[in-house]
Amino acid sequence: MIIAQRLALGVLTLIVVSMVIFGAVSMLPGDFAEAILGQGATPQAVAAIRRDLGLDEPAILRYFSWLGDTLRGDLGVSYAQMNFQSNMGGGDNLRTVASQIAPRFANTMFLAGVTACIAVPFAVGLGILAALFRNSAFDKAANVSTLSSISSPEFFLAYILILFLAVLNPVLPSLSNIYEGMTLSERLEKTLLPALTLTLVVTAHMMRMTRAAIINLLASPYIEMARLKGVSPMRVIVRHALPNALAPIINVVALNLAYLITGVVVVEVVFVYPGIGQLFVDSVKNRDIPVVQACCLIFAAAYILLNLTADILSILSNPRLRHPK
Amino acid sequence: MSVWTMILIALVAIAVAAWVGRFVGRRATGNAPRFRDMPYAVAFGYAFVLALLVWAVWYYLQPAVTEAGAPVAGVTFFRWAVHALIVFAIAAFLFRLLGRHVGTSATRKLFRHMPLTAAFGVLVILVYAILAIFAPLIAPYGQAVVFDQVNALPGGNPATGGNPAHPLGTDQIGRDLLSRLIYGAQNTVGIAFVTTLLAFVLGGSLGFLAAVLRGWFDQLMSRAVDVLMAIPSLIFALLLMTIASAWATQSWMLTVYMVFIIAVIDSTRVFRLSRAVGMNIVVMDYIEAAKLRGEGLGYLIFREILPNAYAPLLAEFGLRFCFVFLTIASLSFLGVGIQPPLADWGTMVRDLAQFINFAAFSPLTAALPIMAAGAIALLTVAVNFVVDWMLHRSSGLKE
Numbered sequence: 001m002i003i004a005q006r007l008a009l010g011v012l013t014l015i016v017v018s019m020v021i022f023g024a025v026s027m028l029p030g031d032f033a034e035a036i037l038g039q040g041a042t043p044q045a046v047a048a049i050r051r052d053l054g055l056d057e058p059a060i061l062r063y064f065s066w067l068g069d070t071l072r073g074d075l076g077v078s079y080a081q082m083n084f085q086s087n088m089g090g091g092d093n094l095r096t097v098a099s100q101i102a103p104r105f106a107n108t109m110f111l112a113g114v115t116a117c118i119a120v121p122f123a124v125g126l127g128i129l130a131a132l133f134r135n136s137a138f139d140k141a142a143n144v145s146t147l148s149s150i151s152s153p154e155f156f157l158a159y160i161l162i163l164f165l166a167v168l169n170p171v172l173p174s175l176s177n178i179y180e181g182m183t184l185s186e187r188l189e190k191t192l193l194p195a196l197t198l199t200l201v202v203t204a205h206m207m208r209m210t211r212a213a214i215i216n217l218l219a220s221p222y223i224e225m226a227r228l229k230g231v232s233p234m235r236v237i238v239r240h241a242l243p244n245a246l247a248p249i250i251n252v253v254a255l256n257l258a259y260l261i262t263g264v265v266v267v268e269v270v271f272v273y274p275g276i277g278q279l280f281v282d283s284v285k286n287r288d289i290p291v292v293q294a295c296c297l298i299f300a301a302a303y304i305l306l307n308l309t310a311d312i313l314s315i316l317s318n319p320r321l322r323h324p325k
Numbered sequence: 326m327s328v329w330t331m332i333l334i335a336l337v338a339i340a341v342a343a344w345v346g347r348f349v350g351r352r353a354t355g356n357a358p359r360f361r362d363m364p365y366a367v368a369f370g371y372a373f374v375l376a377l378l379v380w381a382v383w384y385y386l387q388p389a390v391t392e393a394g395a396p397v398a399g400v401t402f403f404r405w406a407v408h409a410l411i412v413f414a415i416a417a418f419l420f421r422l423l424g425r426h427v428g429t430s431a432t433r434k435l436f437r438h439m440p441l442t443a444a445f446g447v448l449v450i451l452v453y454a455i456l457a458i459f460a461p462l463i464a465p466y467g468q469a470v471v472f473d474q475v476n477a478l479p480g481g482n483p484a485t486g487g488n489p490a491h492p493l494g495t496d497q498i499g500r501d502l503l504s505r506l507i508y509g510a511q512n513t514v515g516i517a518f519v520t521t522l523l524a525f526v527l528g529g530s531l532g533f534l535a536a537v538l539r540g541w542f543d544q545l546m547s548r549a550v551d552v553l554m555a556i557p558s559l560i561f562a563l564l565l566m567t568i569a570s571a572w573a574t575q576s577w578m579l580t581v582y583m584v585f586i587i588a589v590i591d592s593t594r595v596f597r598l599s600r601a602v603g604m605n606i607v608v609m610d611y612i613e614a615a616k617l618r619g620e621g622l623g624y625l626i627f628r629e630i631l632p633n634a635y636a637p638l639l640a641e642f643g644l645r646f647c648f649v650f651l652t653i654a655s656l657s658f659l660g661v662g663i664q665p666p667l668a669d670w671g672t673m674v675r676d677l678a679q680f681i682n683f684a685a686f687s688p689l690t691a692a693l694p695i696m697a698a699g700a701i702a703l704l705t706v707a708v709n710f711v712v713d714w715m716l717h718r719s720s721g722l723k724e
Binding site for chain 1: 328364366367370398399402442551552553555556557558559560561563564565566567568570571647651654655658659660661671674678681682684685691694695698699701702705706708709710713
């Protein structure tokens with residue numbers, strides 16, 4: 001019941017966010033028609049295109065038709081493509097925004113997936129170790145270094161990694177030119193450096209949360225009991241404390257995966273990784289509104305979905321929340 | 326793949342050394358508790374740190390220049406890093422020592438319990454503040470002055486393409502990089518500070534207002550904030566910047582729009598906090614008394630609630646400043662933030678980034694983008710250290 005409530009809330013948030021994005025874009029001076037035609041716009045041509053695209057209808061109708069198109073996977077045609085076609089002639093093979101985004105979306109998901117595979121075990125392991133050796137030199141060193149890495153901008157970490165792992169010791173390539181037909185190992189090699197950068201960015205928060213969640217439990221009587229039985233410190237933490245600390249850890253992992261969505265933009269630009277973030281930044285610079293709108297919607301949807309997953313997982317993993325009184 | 330094999334061999338050697346070291350320690354000390362009860366993981370940790378130290382000393386002592394005269398970039402960078410670390414640590418230590426003996430009794434007491442990281446943070450923030458305020462006096466040239474020599478290399482040695490007048494060289498259109506680095510403190514930090522201040526004025530007053538008024542105003546504001554917070558902030562900022570760039574007719578207007586956009590986006594986070602803090606204060610008796618006295622809304626918010634919400638808001642101000650600073654730096658790095666001719670660190674990183682590939686030939690040139698990016702990182706790290714200490718102190722956590 002409570003899960004259904006959360007799901008409904010998530011869908012509602014998505015709808016409102018799509019309204020905000022649509023509303024923000026309609027604050028642009030001029031409209032699609034003038035933007036497509038550029039400087040050579042005659043009033044007749046503008047009116048014709050407005051009629052074609054349905055821009056003379058009221059905003060609410062346009063919103064619903066845009067939403068309907070989006071849900072069917074039709075994200076429109078990018079200005080750059082339209083411009084190219086209207087100036088160069090060109091045939092009917094106009095690339096839609098959806099066909100532009102699809103391969104890049106897959107690349108971004110691959111990058112996020114590789115990052116998650118490295119970062120989650122690394123951060124949770126580090127957190128467990130920090131809880132085990134709490135207040136030791138190791139704990140303090142881990143604390144200071146993760147705090148430093150979380151507060152550095154992504155591009156600083158990226159260039160430091162490039163300097164040491166690509167330029168001075170050519171172990172990994174500094175440019176991630178991914179194309180179709182690459183083998184998995186080639187792809188992994190090219191993705192590793194951006195993935196490592198993102199790992200450094202998200203590890204700190206997850207590690208600190210894991211440590212705090214475990215230490216929180218160490219004062220409880222059942223841990224005391226386990227210790228008095230003579231269980232080893234490692235076993236106390238892994239078998240007794242960790243299962244109960246799982247809910248906040250899962251929550252923070254999901255939240256950090258959501259954070260990855262934002263971090264991906266800068267990292268993709270640094271490494272020229274052909275993902276959706278790079279496309280987004282390029283279209284922001286070219287003011288290619290349909291692409292900006294679509295990318296924004298995808299990022300927001302992924303963010304909301306991951307936050308929703310975090311919510312639902314933390315409810316599922318906690319019997320007290322699963323069966324409220 | 327020989328690198329990976331070497332790392333693997335080193336790890337196995339450390340693992341063996343740890344076991345042997347613990348065994349020898351037990352035998353030599355006649356099973357002293359220190360060695361008898363030592364878990365293997367701890368022994369491994371000691372061996373690992375020892376190996377790292379030995380390697381660091383060995384690497385530090387390697388020659389920085391080959392016999393042919395070419396620089397060895399790795400050793401050069403490593404030495405710089407070690408020097409910087411030592412200088413920073415000594416500076417922080419001396420600063421804390423100074424704080425313990427100079428000043429009023431309250432500040433002396435503050436410094437007595439300050440960890441070294443927090444002292445370092447305070448010192449860095451002070452230095453940045455001085456740089457930002459007195460940038461026109463400190464910088465050798467103006468930020469937009471263009472010189473004849475473009476792309477002068479850093480180092481100031483004419484034989485290697487440098488110019489003694491420009492210790493860090495000039496950029497691709499001939500502006501002095503040292504001056505731009507110093508002016509960057511004024512522009513990047515100043516703009517981020519103003520933006521954070523704006524976000525606090527906006528989010529703080531609305532949050533307190535929602536806490537006092539409750540009812541439909543609270544509902545309306547809270548739901549609006551929920552929606553705005555559901556969009557990742559960098560993505561939302563980029564979307565709004567696209568629209569702003571269509572409205573802006575001059576480049577400085579875009580910077581002004583950016584300040585407002587980021588202030589509004591970040592004020593949602595401030596709103597949440599100040600509303601939550603305000604809710605706890607509004608139920609106090611002295612608020613009730615003030616209401617019965619017939620005080621107005623402004624008096625309630627600014628004279629009764631604000632002084633009592635000071636501590637959490639100050640910590641939040643530090644963290645919020647970091648986020649705003651990083652967002653602005655990221656936007657500038659992506660090319661849609663602070664616009665030229667204003668000198669700014671994010672833009673400098675983007676413009677100088679290609680020099681990183683020359684690391685093997687001229688370490689100082691490759692350090693230029695790292696310097697600009699490091700200037701951003703250093704300030705956020707410093708603020709985070711201070712906030713971490715403040716939160717630790719106010720929560721009374723001793724763990």
